[in-house]
Amino acid sequence: MVEAVPKLVIDGLTKRFGPMEALTRIDTRVEIGEFISIVGPSGCGKTTFLRIVSGLEEATTGEIRLDDAPVTKPGSDRGFVFQQDNLLPWLTVIDNAMIGPKIGGFATHERRAATKALLKLVGLEGFGNHYPRQLSGGMRQRVNLARALAIDPEILLMDEPFSALDAQTREIMQTELLRIWEEGRKTVLFVTHQIDEAVFLSDRVFVFARRPGRLQEIITIDLPRPRPLSVKRTPAFVALVDRIWSLIEHDVRASVMEEMA
Numbered sequence: 001m002v003e004a005v006p007k008l009v010i011d012g013l014t015k016r017f018g019p020m021e022a023l024t025r026i027d028t029r030v031e032i033g034e035f036i037s038i039v040g041p042s043g044c045g046k047t048t049f050l051r052i053v054s055g056l057e058e059a060t061t062g063e064i065r066l067d068d069a070p071v072t073k074p075g076s077d078r079g080f081v082f083q084q085d086n087l088l089p090w091l092t093v094i095d096n097a098m099i100g101p102k103i104g105g106f107a108t109h110e111r112r113a114a115t116k117a118l119l120k121l122v123g124l125e126g127f128g129n130h131y132p133r134q135l136s137g138g139m140r141q142r143v144n145l146a147r148a149l150a151i152d153p154e155i156l157l158m159d160e161p162f163s164a165l166d167a168q169t170r171e172i173m174q175t176e177l178l179r180i181w182e183e184g185r186k187t188v189l190f191v192t193h194q195i196d197e198a199v200f201l202s203d204r205v206f207v208f209a210r211r212p213g214r215l216q217e218i219i220t221i222d223l224p225r226p227r228p229l230s231v232k233r234t235p236a237f238v239a240l241v242d243r244i245w246s247l248i249e250h251d252v253r254a255s256v257m258e259e260m261a
């Protein structure tokens with residue numbers, strides 16, 4: 001049997017900012033269609049890791065391979081959803097969602113039709129001609145998600161995409177994201193500070209540690225899918241959250257104390 005090539009291969013990744021080692025010797029693999037979350041204390045290098053995979057930032061040493069090709073610069077095989085709302089206020093929802101194809105020079109009629117279908121997929125049918133100021137925070141993040149999907153990426157990189165949302169909207173967005181993921185089965189790297197969010201969404205959780213930033217442990221989430229929100233109240237779910245929290249508690253306390261000092 002021929003083994004499938006992993007979607008993403010990280011070999012010996014190190015990142016230094018001057019003398020500071022932000023990430024040290026990360027080796028890992030992500031399989032096609034996997035949902036991976038990354039958790040860890042502030043400053044452990046989660047964003048840096050995502051930026052390197054996206055090609056926005058260069059690794060100091062090591063190699064990143066996506067579909068067996070080295071990552072050296074940003075490309076339309078990677079879609080990025082940021083924490084902050086970075087929609088352009090003077091463009092409509094559909095035009096915001098079409099930015100990727102426009103920049104890439106492939107904003108065809110077919111692509112526009114596909115993007116309209118994406119707006120429906122993310123629950124924004126009928127809002128294509130609205131402007132960002134007419135939308136709630138949750139709806140804006142849906143546009144950001146549609147925008148990242150509009151380039152039909154191989155991998156979706158999401159950096160705390162729901163952290164600016166209120167608790168209820170956030171839970172809705174988690175279930176919506178899972179629904180969308182089940183339909184398209186993109187490979188996802190999802191950074192979050194909320195451990196329950198990571199457990200709810202993921203096949204595996206990468207637990208990062210700091211000083212230096214590194215991949216400390218990988219926790220497999222063997223909860224059956226599809227997952228209703230009520231899974232969060234099951235003993236198996238709570239045990240996974242507790243286990244991950246116990247791995248990062250010490251580092252999180254240390255980073256909070258530093259921020260207060």
Ligand SMILES: Nc1ncnc2c1ncn2[C@@H]1O[C@H](COP(=O)(O)OP(=O)(O)OP(=O)(O)O)[C@@H](O)[C@H]1O
Pocket residue numbers: 017022040041042043044045046047048049213
């Ligand atoms: N461009 C840069 N120049 C210098 N240092 C940087 C740069 N980007 C990040 N760092 C440092 O690298 C470390 C990791 O930062 P990063 O933003 O990746 O952490 P993070 O895990 O995403 O944190 P948070 O949870 O607060 O978002 C930090 O110490 C940060 O100050």
Ligand SMILES: [Mg+2]
Pocket residue numbers: 046047048
């Ligand atoms: Mg970050």
